[in-house]
Amino acid sequence: MKKNFFWLFLIFVFYNFLFGQNAITIARVQYKGGGDWYNDRTIIPNILKYFTKESGIATGKEEVVQLDSIKLFNYPILFITGHGNIFFTEEEVRNLRQYLLNGGFLYVDDDYGMDKYFRREIVKVFPDREMIELPLNHILFNIKFRFPKGLPKIHEHEPGPPKCYAILDDNQRIIVLYTFNSNISDGWASPDVHNDPAEIREQALKMGVNIILYALTN
Numbered sequence: 672m673k674k675n676f677f678w679l680f681l682i683f684v685f686y687n688f689l690f691g692q693n694a695i696t697i698a699r700v701q702y703k704g705g706g707d708w709y710n711d712r713t714i715i716p717n718i719l720k721y722f723t724k725e726s727g728i729a730t731g732k733e734e735v736v737q738l739d740s741i742k743l744f745n746y747p748i749l750f751i752t753g754h755g756n757i758f759f760t761e762e763e764v765r766n767l768r769q770y771l772l773n774g775g776f777l778y779v780d781d782d783y784g785m786d787k788y789f790r791r792e793i794v795k796v797f798p799d800r801e802m803i804e805l806p807l808n809h810i811l812f813n814i815k816f817r818f819p820k821g822l823p824k825i826h827e828h829e830p831g832p833p834k835c836y837a838i839l840d841d842n843q844r845i846i847v848l849y850t851f852n853s854n855i856s857d858g859w860a861s862p863d864v865h866n867d868p869a870e871i872r873e874q875a876l877k878m879g880v881n882i883i884l885y886a887l888t889n
Contacts, residue, residue, distance in 0.1 A: 698749050714856045786851055859876060
């Protein structure tokens, strides 16, 4: 695929104008419930650095935000990961729903043990929308790097293939992306954290670029 990022540059300029920020970044959600929202400190800095290398678009440092904060609307992408319980208050549910239906994007990567809690909480946000499994021909899997078999499996947590789920808005845009039994973000961690082979980390980073590109251009 040809590396023509002029159109992405225009989006970047518009984002700076809209939010008054110098670079695109990802905000990690500090959620309630006792789960380890802070898991793997190196993952977001690493994926942002890789995204800049592949796209030429400047990225900033990782931010941390709570779902009931007005600052939520400063960020184009929110990220959630962890192993355990997660809980959204009524105020957080309202704020998150408004954020997502007005152009925001939430990426959630289960790092084993969070699945049942996240599914319980996201229904509170979107009781009227089903979380569907994305087909292999979805643009997410080829927007830059091609993944004809779908998500790469970075770590073995459950038997069976990795799963990629999404909640869509009325225009069929992904507003919530949820990866299960894949653990993409573990592959963004620095090499000495999980000692993954270089080719596995590369697959995770490439999938991360696809996710960010989708969030910024759709």
